[in-house]
Amino acid sequence: MRPFLIAPSILSADFARLGDDVKAVLDAGSDVVHFDVMDNHYVPNLTIGPMVCTALRNYGITADIDVHLMVKPVDRIIPDFAKAGASIITFHPEASEHVDRTLQLIKESGCKAGLVLNPATPLHYLDHVMDKLDVILLMSVNPGFGGQSFIPHTLEKLRQVRALIDASGFDIRLEVDGGVKVDNIAEIAAAGADMFVAGSAIFSQADYKVVIDQMRAELASVS
Numbered sequence: 001m002r003p004f005l006i007a008p009s010i011l012s013a014d015f016a017r018l019g020d021d022v023k024a025v026l027d028a029g030s031d032v033v034h035f036d037v038m039d040n041h042y043v044p045n046l047t048i049g050p051m052v053c054t055a056l057r058n059y060g061i062t063a064d065i066d067v068h069l070m071v072k073p074v075d076r077i078i079p080d081f082a083k084a085g086a087s088i089i090t091f092h093p094e095a096s097e098h099v100d101r102t103l104q105l106i107k108e109s110g111c112k113a114g115l116v117l118n119p120a121t122p123l124h125y126l127d128h129v130m131d132k133l134d135v136i137l138l139m140s141v142n143p144g145f146g147g148q149s150f151i152p153h154t155l156e157k158l159r160q161v162r163a164l165i166d167a168s169g170f171d172i173r174l175e176v177d178g179g180v181k182v183d184n185i186a187e188i189a190a191a192g193a194d195m196f197v198a199g200s201a202i203f204s205q206a207d208y209k210v211v212i213d214q215m216r217a218e219l220a221s222v223s
């Protein structure tokens with residue numbers, strides 16, 4: 001398996017001083033910036049758009065930015081995020097009329113592409129598109145808010161998707177998002193995830209490095 005990646009969700013960052021907070025969480029040893037885009041339509045919350053992504057790049061953030069689109073319809077906003085400096089763009093299949101076309105659009109925009117499956121979304125959405133995926137993101141909470149509890153059923157789903165990825169032979173990251181904490185990250189990794197979004201667990205702590213180091217120590221115990 002590839003190296004584990006820790007991706008703080010900036011949904012839980014301090015929006016009044018976002019650039020500094022993102023820089024701090026990267027300096028504390030995290031790998032990727034997880035950027036949650038919510039439209040008050042596909043999900044019942046409203047967050048940030050491409051201008052904020054551009055602002056982070058202009059501020060000097062060079063780490064990969066993992067844009068998690070919770071918007072419907074999804075296609076129109078993809079080129080804007082690519083221009084704004086997104087590295088990875090993921091979307092929910094329920095938010096796209098043509099999943100294959102949306103994946104192609106992301107790739108043509110120069111970004112890595114991924115599908116996001118909600119807790120109750122079946123795995124068959126992965127059929128026929130595995131060759132176009134760089135990332136599969138399993139939601140371990142229902143999308144819309146940070147600070148929710150990890151849904152245990154996700155562990156079985158992770159095992160199933162890990163088996164699908166391994167059988168496919170494709171180079172696909174398995175990302176998990178929602179309720180990831182120091183005390184459950186090891187079992188989530190053991191179930192097959194290799195990229196871990198964590199918002200409230202990191203940003204609720206005064207010292208980001210302490211919690212990221214604790215997560216790395218837990219991950220080190222997983223073979």
Ligand SMILES: O=C(CO)[C@H](O)[C@H](O)COP(=O)(O)O
Nearest residue numbers: 143144146147178179199200
């Ligand atoms: O996509 C999301 C919610 O829709 C967030 O990325 C997720 O909830 C992370 O927050 P936390 O780690 O606090 O659960």
Ligand SMILES: [Fe+2]
Nearest residue numbers: 009036068177
């Ligand atoms: Fe997210």
